Amino acid sequence: MEKRQIGRSDLYVSKMGLGCMSLGKDESHARAIIDEAIELGINYFDTADLYDFGLNEEFVGRAIQNRRQDLIIATKAGNRWEEGKDGWTWDPSKFHIQNAVKDSLQRLGTDYIDLYQLHGGTIEDNINETIEAFEELKKEGLIREYGISSIRPNVIKQYLEKSSIASIMMQYSLVDRRPEEWFPLIEEHGVSVIARGPLAKGILSDRELEQAGSSIKEKGYMSYSFAELAELRAELKKAAPRHSYTEAALQYCLASPAVAAVIPGASKLSQLQENAAAVNAEPLTNEEAGLLRKISKADQYEQHRE
Incomplete structure (x- = not known):
């Protein structure tokens, strides 16, 4: 599977990664999906300490032993669980991040994380302190690169201006094209x-x-x-008749120079195999991509802009 560079970093990831959140709580099943992903040429696995209270990281960690050096492991931090309290609380503090990384490293059974991501973020955060935490972890060699997982324009702009993030994880698809407004700025910052x-x-x-x-x-x-979704699917078939729905959807995202990889989840082997085949299919032509833009909505974020 083709590999693409994340930002200006030395991380090269398969153009489809595996979003591990949907692996579930059966370790043998999760292992089968991870093994098949590697067999299909996927080298990029995205998890988070939040997923099943760290169990997901443990599954990923045990599954990748003896082949760690060939893989790009991404995980996330910023949500804190405390016994006796109801639910997770948001904590992007330097103290929390630098402690959370140690727990993630232990669960993953590794001594470094390739891509460590802030799992959210608000404009009210002490962003300078959060950046300082990641930069120190990078200097210590505990992480190779860092990024954020956020759809908030005001947060994204702050990190682009102040930090050396390599990536921004965003919800993006043919039916959620809101990130496209910010692609030029993101690309401008490498x-x-x-x-x-x-x-x-x-x-x-x-x-x-x-x-x-x-x-x-x-x-x-x-x-x-x-x-409207039914109408869009009918129009999609006319706009990209050479492609299945899955192919058109994944190839549409990958057609943007700003996008390094797509990370669909997969709870079944058949889903994983279908998605891998779709990203390996013929890319969209410029005409097909243009037609898909024409038939879909180019919405914009209404909140968190300034």
Whole structure:
């Protein structure tokens, strides 16, 4: 599978990574998916300390032993769990991040993390302190690069201006094109986008739309009603007749120079195999990509702009 550079870093990742959040709590099943991903040429695995209270990191860590040096492991921090308190609390402090990384390293069974990401962020955070935490971890060799996972324009702009982030993970798909407004600025700073949710909860996959969950049927997805989603899928077939829905969706994201990789999740081997085949399919032509932009909405973020 083709590898792409993340930002200006020395991290080269398969153009499709595996979003590990959907691996589940059965370790043998999770291991089978990770093994198959590696067999398919995927070298990029994205997890987080938040996923199943660290169990996900443990599964990934045990699955990659003896082949760690060939893989790019990304994880995230910024959410803190305290016994006796209800739920996770947001904590982007230097103290928390520099302690959280030690726990993640232990669970992953490694002495370094390739890409360490802030799992969120608000404009009210002490961003300078958060950046300082990541920069010190980088100097110590505990992480190779760092990035943020955020869709908030005001947060993204601050990190682009003040930090040496390599990547920004953003929800991005043909039915959520809001990040495109910021791609020129992100590219200008030599930073890459990692596209999560490229299949939009399966709406853009080869699965029949009628199999969508009740919430999507009732409320639609993003600014699309359910009826509009059905219309879009019909138009998508006309705009990119050479491609399956999954191929068109993943290739649309990968067509942007700002995007280093897509990271769809996979809870089944068949999903993983279908997604890998789709990213290895023929890329969209400029005409096809233009038609897909024409038939879809170019929404913009309304909040968190300044």
